[in-house]
Amino acid sequence: MADPLRAPQQDRSRATRQKLLEASVESLAQVGYAATTVAVVAARAGVSRGAAQHHFPTRADLFEAAVEYMTEVRLAEIRTQAAALPVGAGRTEAIVSMLADVYTGPLFRAALHLWVAASTEEPLRRQIVRLEAHVGRQAHRALLEVLEVSEKTPGVRETVQGVLDMARGLGLADLLTDDGKRRRGIVRQWSKILDQALAS
Amino acid sequence: MADPLRAPQQDRSRATRQKLLEASVESLAQVGYAATTVAVVAARAGVSRGAAQHHFPTRADLFEAAVEYMTEVRLAEIRTQAAALPVGAGRTEAIVSMLADVYTGPLFRAALHLWVAASTEEPLRRQIVRLEAHVGRQAHRALLEVLEVSEKTPGVRETVQGVLDMARGLGLADLLTDDGKRRRGIVRQWSKILDQALAS
Missing domain, CATH: 1.10.357 (Tetracycline Repressor; domain 2)
Structure with a gap:
């Protein structure tokens, strides 16, 4: 059975990941590959750099x-x-x-x-x-x-x-x-x- | 009338320019836009960096x-x-x-x-x-x-x-x-x- 205390945290983590992926598509389309870095995507997604690096270390x-x-x-x-x-x-x-x-x-x-x-x-x-x-x-x-x-x-x-x-x-x-x-x-x-x- | 002493130099200059342009196409196709710099193209064309910059300052x-x-x-x-x-x-x-x-x-x-x-x-x-x-x-x-x-x-x-x-x-x-x-x-x-x- 899922731990009821862990579930909301997992939801938040999934939502953060989703936001980062959406922001990476937007960033690629608008500024291109060279300018799309983890830091740029984090800023665009409104996610802290630390949280972004937790999901995507590189x-x-x-x-x-x-x-x-x-x-x-x-x-x-x-x-x-x-x-x-x-x-x-x-x-x-x-x-x-x-x-x-x-x-x-x-x-x-x-x-x-x-x-x-x-x-x-x-x-x-x-x-x-x-x-x-x-x-x-x-x-x-x-x-x-x-x-x-x-x-x-x-x-x-x-x-x-x-x-x-x-x-x-x-x-x-x-x-x-x-x-x-x-x-x-x-x-x-x-x-x-x-x-x-x-x-x- | 064309100056006979200048003509060979003009030919050389045109040939150098042509070599640089051919090398820039090769470089773009093989290593992409970000990696295609005047220095890289000059090296590929076998032209000195100075000569390349004379033709293409930027x-x-x-x-x-x-x-x-x-x-x-x-x-x-x-x-x-x-x-x-x-x-x-x-x-x-x-x-x-x-x-x-x-x-x-x-x-x-x-x-x-x-x-x-x-x-x-x-x-x-x-x-x-x-x-x-x-x-x-x-x-x-x-x-x-x-x-x-x-x-x-x-x-x-x-x-x-x-x-x-x-x-x-x-x-x-x-x-x-x-x-x-x-x-x-x-x-x-x-x-x-x-x-x-x-x-x-």
């Missing part, structure tokens, strides 16, 4: 946890949005639009900073590759499911993978400027193309 | 020139490859494959490091946005030309833009792992989709 520990956290949040976001999709006409456009949203938010922006940093930092690279493969597989499976298509049909796998890559490219295009207007036109047109491609 | 000067240089090289690459495309069957796949190559090389990798750095560094961001708009327009125009389609046809603009975004996404997917096999499957399938979409 910067590597913080990023390791942040990558896991971002993976979970991105998958949860995909699941939530997938459940709210309309049926019938407009469904495909809603799906492609949802994907574009997932890949243009602050979470993707934070992930971009981490990916680029990881490309020249070995332990981080290995960890991200493992988790990205997981996110990629889950996103791919979710996309097949909401589009109601099967990979057994030749070409479907590559069609759907290409859509995910397009969404990633749209995310990148949104990094330095607000690309919303151009993006909406592409989402509309490629939804039509996708419907055609999956029907044939 | 790191900002180096990146400003590197961004211009990368823009020129990327456009020249697109033009060269566009001129070597086959005609008839297989042309569209050769085009999409060429695009995927342009967006997965060391030049794109170097550009990714710069873009992410620029997202949190104002003067660099403005400069890159201006030059990327130029590269984007030229790449878009070249793609319309080699695909032999016109933007006057409704939907063509967005179809072609989406393919460029897909290529950018493929470049990103190749940053942390060798994504060649998956990419070839997507290029093949998306070439078919593109042919269908542009024909209808």
Whole structure:
């Protein structure tokens, strides 16, 4: 049985950890990898430096946890949005639009900073590759499911993978400027193309 | 008339500048933005630190020139490859494959490091946005030309833009792992989709 005196302390500790992880994503998205230190994240989270270092003794520990956290949040976001999709006409456009949203938010922006940093930092690279493969597989499976298509049909796998890559490219295009207007036109047109491609 | 005694010195100076710019792209692609300093680039280029600082007094000067240089090289690459495309069957796949190559090389990798750095560094961001708009327009125009389609046809603009975004996404997917096999499957399938979409 849980110790009733320890439970509130554990809750507080979990809440602190959560605040630090949220702050680390915000910090990555806004000031980038080099400027995101445990001290900066602690200040942003309103947590004492000591408490932050209790959770994350080193910067590597913080990023390791942040990558896991971002993976979970991105998958949860995909699941939530997938459940709210309309049926019938407009469904495909809603799906492609949802994907574009997932890949243009602050979470993707934070992930971009981490990916680029990881490309020249070995332990981080290995960890991200493992988790990205997981996110990629889950996103791919979710996309097949909401589009109601099967990979057994030749070409479907590559069609759907290409859509995910397009969404990633749209995310990148949104990094330095607000690309919303151009993006909406592409989402509309490629939804039509996708419907055609999956029907044939 | 050119001074015959000055000409060789000017040539040497131009060659040194060129070596420094090539080395800065290599350095960005291999060790990233934070580690790419004028001193590191000079050492990589085999140029004295003094000579490097004569060309690029500050790191900002180096990146400003590197961004211009990368823009020129990327456009020249697109033009060269566009001129070597086959005609008839297989042309569209050769085009999409060429695009995927342009967006997965060391030049794109170097550009990714710069873009992410620029997202949190104002003067660099403005400069890159201006030059990327130029590269984007030229790449878009070249793609319309080699695909032999016109933007006057409704939907063509967005179809072609989406393919460029897909290529950018493929470049990103190749940053942390060798994504060649998956990419070839997507290029093949998306070439078919593109042919269908542009024909209808």
